[in-house]
Amino acid sequence: xxxxxxxxxxxxxxxxxxxxxxxxxxxxxxxxxxxxxxxxxxxxxxxxxxxxxxxxxxxxxxxxxxxxxxxxxxxxxxxxxxxxxxxxxxxxxxxxxxxxxxxxxxxxxxxxxxxxxxxxxxxxxxxxxxxxxxxxxxxxxxxxxxxxxxxxxxxxxxxxxxxxxxxxxxxxxxxxxxxxxxxxxxxxxxxxxxxxxxxxxxxxxxxxxxxxxxxxxxxxxxxxxxxxxxxxxxxxxxxxxxxxxxxxxxxxxxxxxxxxxxxxxxxxxxxxxxxxxxxxxxxxxxxxxxxxxxxxxxxxxxxxxxxxxxxxxxxxxxxxxxxxxxxxxxxxxxxxxxxxxxxxxxxxxxxx
Numbered sequence: 001x002x003x004x005x006x007x008x009x010x011x012x013x014x015x016x017x018x019x020x021x022x023x024x025x026x027x028x029x030x031x032x033x034x035x036x037x038x039x040x041x042x043x044x045x046x047x048x049x050x051x052x053x054x055x056x057x058x059x060x061x062x063x064x065x066x067x068x069x070x071x072x073x074x075x076x077x078x079x080x081x082x083x084x085x086x087x088x089x090x091x092x093x094x095x096x097x098x099x100x101x102x103x104x105x106x107x108x109x110x111x112x113x114x115x116x117x118x119x120x121x122x123x124x125x126x127x128x129x130x131x132x133x134x135x136x137x138x139x140x141x142x143x144x145x146x147x148x149x150x151x152x153x154x155x156x157x158x159x160x161x162x163x164x165x166x167x168x169x170x171x172x173x174x175x176x177x178x179x180x181x182x183x184x185x186x187x188x189x190x191x192x193x194x195x196x197x198x199x200x201x202x203x204x205x206x207x208x209x210x211x212x213x214x215x216x217x218x219x220x221x222x223x224x225x226x227x228x229x230x231x232x233x234x235x236x237x238x239x240x241x242x243x244x245x246x247x248x249x250x251x252x253x254x255x256x257x258x259x260x261x262x263x264x265x266x267x268x269x270x271x272x273x274x275x276x277x278x279x280x281x282x283x284x285x286x287x288x289x290x291x292x293x294x295x296x297x298x299x300x301x302x303x304x305x306x307x308x309x310x311x312x313x314x315x316x317x318x319x320x321x322x323x324x325x326x327x328x329x330x331x332x333x334x335x336x337x338x339x340x341x342x343x344x345x346x347x348x349x350x351x352x
Contacts, residue, residue, distance in 0.1 A: 009058030012131030029073035034082035085109040097259035098334025108162040135176035144168035145288040148343040161348035219264030241330025275327035281349025282319035
């Protein structure tokens, strides 16, 4: 079996390629470039970010690792697609008052989408693999589903929750059954990287508002009852649930509750006002099944760093609705709500 492995030059993708080669697969590496030489977007503050113009060190490392493992490596330019599918979506969502997750979109549209489609036109392979910490399995009902990784601290199933059945049917995640510490040991033993080398997983490595190409526009920061508490330089500098950086003195901590793009207003309130017991999601991708058991209690994540919360989930004409067993805080339109049944991803939708 031939496997194409997405390689970034980091520890995880390097070891993923090594493990697959060790298992007897015919392995080939591929790297996508996503920076356009004429990009209108500013250079990120962190050179180690995913979206960065200088990938020379990464490419040198990939070449070195590929030679050690004994595999071929290819480079593909996905910059046009990344700009249209990820950056423009990111900008449009933010300027609509939403809080998108660019990594989820990139995985669905580019990394596991257009890049793999293009690679099939120039290379012969049966599976595509990455260094993500997740697992994929075929269920008894014939469907494929993403599952949480063995290493709960590194689990990336949330970011892979929008992969389609077609994508999942030909995907391998060789790191899903390992702990990060075990992967580091393998990496060091193979001499791929220096011991203790740090890794960057940032999408941009700077202030996201830099990507929005929006000039400062003074607006009001208001309480739910309409009282003006202060002013800001653009609603896009804020995200729902944000507490720090509001610059307002008040008797108790305030949080961003919602954004009003039309009036350029930031609406704030106390912690109690951030609590949600019900949310709705649309633009749904189903994983383990195409409907929900009304008697079952699922666990739902409303952002990547949130703890899963117990809930009942019901499918509707727009997508699905979630009724939490207890309050959750800061559900933000634009973020993904991912429904789990134990370790298995059942569905992923965009909160609205």
